[in-house]
Amino acid sequence: MRLQFPLLLCLIAGVFMAVQYFVPAFLPYYNRVMDYIQIVSAFSIVLGVASVVHRHLGRMRRRGREAKRHPDWPYSLAAVAGMLGMMLAGFIGGRGQESIFQQLFNSILLPVQATMFALLAFYLASAAFRSFRTRSVDATVLLSAAVIVMIGRLDDLGRLGIPDVAHWILDGPNLVSKRAIVIGVGLGMASTALKVVLGIERSYLGSGKE
Amino acid sequence: MILSWLAHGILKLDRRIIYTFLFLCVTLPFYVDWPHIEVEVSKEVEDAFQVIDQIPPHGNPLVVSFDYDPASAAELTPMAVAVLRHAFSKGIRVMAISLQPTGQGAGIATEVLPRIAAEYGRQQNVDWAFLGFQPNATVAMLQMGESIRKTFPVDYYDTPIEQIPMLESVQNYEQIPAVFTIASTAVGEFWAVYPGMRYGITVLAGLTAVYTADIQPFYQSGQIKGILGGLKGAAEYEARIGKPGDGLAGMRSQKVVHYMIIVFIVLGNFAFFYTQRRTS
Amino acid sequence: MGGAAGAAGWTILGGLITLAIFSFLYRDNPLYKLAEHVAVGVSVGFIVVNYYYNVFKPKVWDNVLYNGQYDYLLPLILGVLLFTRFVPKWGWLSRWSLAFLLGAGSGLAIPATLESRVLQQMEGAIRPLFQLGGGTGTNILQSANAIFLFVGTIACLVFFLFSVEHKGPVGRLAYFGRLCIMAGFGASFGYTVMARVSLLIGRVQFMTRDFVQEVVRIFS
Numbered sequence: 202m203r204l205q206f207p208l209l210l211c212l213i214a215g216v217f218m219a220v221q222y223f224v225p226a227f228l229p230y231y232n233r234v235m236d237y238i239q240i241v242s243a244f245s246i247v248l249g250v251a252s253v254v255h256r257h258l259g260r261m262r263r264r265g266r267e268a269k270r271h272p273d274w275p276y277s278l279a280a281v282a283g284m285l286g287m288m289l290a291g292f293i294g295g296r297g298q299e300s301i302f303q304q305l306f307n308s309i310l311l312p313v314q315a316t317m318f319a320l321l322a323f324y325l326a327s328a329a330f331r332s333f334r335t336r337s338v339d340a341t342v343l344l345s346a347a348v349i350v351m352i353g354r355l356d357d358l359g360r361l362g363i364p365d366v367a368h369w370i371l372d373g374p375n376l377v378s379k380r381a382i383v384i385g386v387g388l389g390m391a392s393t394a395l396k397v398v399l400g401i402e403r404s405y406l407g408s409g410k411e
Numbered sequence: 412m413i414l415s416w417l418a419h420g421i422l423k424l425d426r427r428i429i430y431t432f433l434f435l436c437v438t439l440p441f442y443v444d445w446p447h448i449e450v451e452v453s454k455e456v457e458d459a460f461q462v463i464d465q466i467p468p469h470g471n472p473l474v475v476s477f478d479y480d481p482a483s484a485a486e487l488t489p490m491a492v493a494v495l496r497h498a499f500s501k502g503i504r505v506m507a508i509s510l511q512p513t514g515q516g517a518g519i520a521t522e523v524l525p526r527i528a529a530e531y532g533r534q535q536n537v538d539w540a541f542l543g544f545q546p547n548a549t550v551a552m553l554q555m556g557e558s559i560r561k562t563f564p565v566d567y568y569d570t571p572i573e574q575i576p577m578l579e580s581v582q583n584y585e586q587i588p589a590v591f592t593i594a595s596t597a598v599g600e601f602w603a604v605y606p607g608m609r610y611g612i613t614v615l616a617g618l619t620a621v622y623t624a625d626i627q628p629f630y631q632s633g634q635i636k637g638i639l640g641g642l643k644g645a646a647e648y649e650a651r652i653g654k655p656g657d658g659l660a661g662m663r664s665q666k667v668v669h670y671m672i673i674v675f676i677v678l679g680n681f682a683f684f685y686t687q688r689r690t691s
Numbered sequence: 692m693g694g695a696a697g698a699a700g701w702t703i704l705g706g707l708i709t710l711a712i713f714s715f716l717y718r719d720n721p722l723y724k725l726a727e728h729v730a731v732g733v734s735v736g737f738i739v740v741n742y743y744y745n746v747f748k749p750k751v752w753d754n755v756l757y758n759g760q761y762d763y764l765l766p767l768i769l770g771v772l773l774f775t776r777f778v779p780k781w782g783w784l785s786r787w788s789l790a791f792l793l794g795a796g797s798g799l800a801i802p803a804t805l806e807s808r809v810l811q812q813m814e815g816a817i818r819p820l821f822q823l824g825g826g827t828g829t830n831i832l833q834s835a836n837a838i839f840l841f842v843g844t845i846a847c848l849v850f851f852l853f854s855v856e857h858k859g860p861v862g863r864l865a866y867f868g869r870l871c872i873m874a875g876f877g878a879s880f881g882y883t884v885m886a887r888v889s890l891l892i893g894r895v896q897f898m899t900r901d902f903v904q905e906v907v908r909i910f911s
Contacts, residue, residue, distance in 0.1 A: 207786040211794030218798030222609070232561060235554045236750060237766040238795050241788055242547035243746040244770030246512060250735050251774065257732075276724050280732035287736025292743075296567065298525050302740065304697075305733055306518040308705040313730035314481035314515075315894055316712035322668075322891035323716055325884060326433045327426045329675040334683055339873045344676065346877025351669045351884055354643055355662075356451045364451070370878050371627060373836070377843030378875030380628040380812055381868070384844075385851055387808025394797035394804070405793050406786050430716055437888070437895050485893020486886060513734065514741035543745045549799060564749040604807040605799075620886035624879045631840075632815030634807065641882065642889035661892040668888045 208400040215398030257281055346370050414685060421682035436671050440663035448662045455630060456647040459615045459637025463494065466588045468502030472577060474590040477509040477516040483595035483619050484519055489645035489658040490617040491523055491593050497652045499531035504577050509544035510551055510598055517544040517567060536575045543567035548598045549605050556584050556610040584610045593617040600626060603634040699905045706902030709894060816844040843871050
């Protein structure tokens with residue numbers, strides 16, 4: 202029963218959502234089910250949030266025979282303080298453009314995430330020096346295409362026809378290769394989705410030992 | 412001997428010197444009027460421009476979907492700003508949403524949308540509205556095809572949708588001339604795959620450069636009608652509307668760094684193959 | 692915090708946090724860790740607030756309490772069941788919610804994926820061939836391109852076909868596909884370089900334009 206009911210639920214939900222596309226009479230039920238999916242999806246994200254909070258609170262607790270905290274516990278305290286501060290700002294001060302909630306987003310969250318990804322440019326430059334080697338025909342084709350696209354996209358060296366070659370690479374080899382990947386992924390996705398709905402693919406249910 | 416010294420020096424170069432050099436290559440073009448930049452508007456960007464330009468002013472709104480997070484803001488916010496400037500300058504109404512799962516796209520929209528609307532004296536709920544975000548992107552996209560009000564019962568500022576004047580006659584995609592999705596992930600593609608297939612909506616995509624190469628099949632097959640790709644796409648759109656912004660401003664640095672990376676690749680390969688040959 | 696002083700304060704905070712993250716390039720350090728952890732906490736708080744206002748309140752709370760739509764208690768129960776994962780004895784209940792989400796998502800995906808990712812893409816590969824030769828305006832380059840698009844797509848698909856040995860004509864076709872794939876990946880790599888550099892340019896723009904301006908204003 203612990204395994205059969207979820208499989209049955211998965212089958213009913215999957216078949217309904219696949220078939221409703223072809224049956225207009227199902228529309229009112231379809232709209233309601235979509236709302237249900239949104240609500241349950243929201244809880245799945247909140248689950249992730251709860252995991253993060255659980256982990257950081259755990260690091261702040263004293264454990265073991267010597268009743269010691271995790272060495273990084275001050276950082277966890279900062280994380281929890283940040284979370285509480287943001288929630289207070291949002292629930293009390295609102296979410297408008299001039300609100301503290303929005304300013305905290307603009308001054309903390311945005312710079313941190315943007316800067317973390319900006320670091321990748323440095324690693325890319327370092328890798329260009331140390332790792333990108335034209336050791337084979339394939340690698341030579343790859344790097345040549347990359348160099349031509351990098352120059353061509355800047356509309357540079359027009360007299361040598363580099364932008365036109367870059368354009369052809371994008372609309373030719375790149376297009377056919379990405380199309381093949383899209384078709385392959387599409388077929389794979391459809392077959393995996395069918396396996397999930399029919400209960401052949403059950404990895405999401407866990408080991409089933411509970 | 413000089414070549415050998417150069418080759419070994421290149422292979423042993425401290426990464427922090429590389430980082431410093433990169434930082435200088437990015438920063439100096441902001442202060443020096445070099446190198447010269449010419450931006451040609453590509454077909455993908457021109458197609459996107461034409462679709463938006465043909466939307467009647469003060470009529471049904473263009474949907475602008477902020478489907479990206481702060482990690483890609485440097486690349487995508489300039490194109491969001493350029494498209495909003497185009498729309499607001501022509502009096503085209505804008506209905507903004509966000510389908511970025513953590514809601515951070517909504518945070519970006521809260522900062523960008525009112526600021527650009529104010530530049531053109533556009534009023535909230537009359538010329539633009541921001542409906543907030545929904546977590547499950549595909550479900551929200553499909554739900555909007557039946558009822559936008561059921562998908563977004565209230566806007567981001569807690570106003571019931573029924574009380575927003577510009578959305579009085581907007582029920583679903585039949586009243587939407589086009590959707591411009593600004594996305595850093597596959598959500599951009601989902602607009603073409605899900606509601607594009609089912610409701611035949613016109614999809615324009617503003618994507619990170621990483622995704623631009625991957626989305627070409629959808630553009631060629633007509634599932635996506637126009638693409639703005641990365642900071643260059645933003646620069647092209649700014650050039651097209653005649654309003655320079657962060658896209659064009661960043662092009663000089665982009666050019667210098669591109670050539671720097673190419674030189675690094677060439678030097679790295681020279682050093683590698685030279686030392687390999689010496690060893691063998 | 693309002694006014695110009697408030698705006699300057701937030702800009703300086705953003706700049707200092709940017710510098711703290713950049714300090715990781717030298718090496719991992721307490722400032723970087725602090726900035727990272729504060730951002731994690733702030734993002735969690737951001738998610739909770741937004742989910743409450745955009746999802747829970749309008750779709751569950753208002754529907755149940757003010758619109759009398761008690762069936763919305765069903766997804767609420769399913770959502771809460773997800774949290775039983777934390778309790779080993781009751782963890783099996785979370786499978787119901789997962790089964791519902793995955794089943795519905797998979798069901799939605801089947802027709803959409805087959806139509807958009809397979810059939811329309813196949814049409815995109817074949818259509819240029821059928822547009823050839825119809826009246827004026829088709830030149831030899833367009834013809835060659837149309838044939839290339841069709842043959843190239845087949846070649847790339849053959850490359851990924853591992854149940855057939857890549858020998859003889861199949862091997863040559865697969866090799867052609869491999870070259871196209873390498874060129875495609877090269878194009879992706881070129882675009883990736885553009886993307887990563889753009890992200891750094893954005894940060895440098897903020898630092899040189901906004902942050903430095905505020906710092907200079909304070910000290911002058």
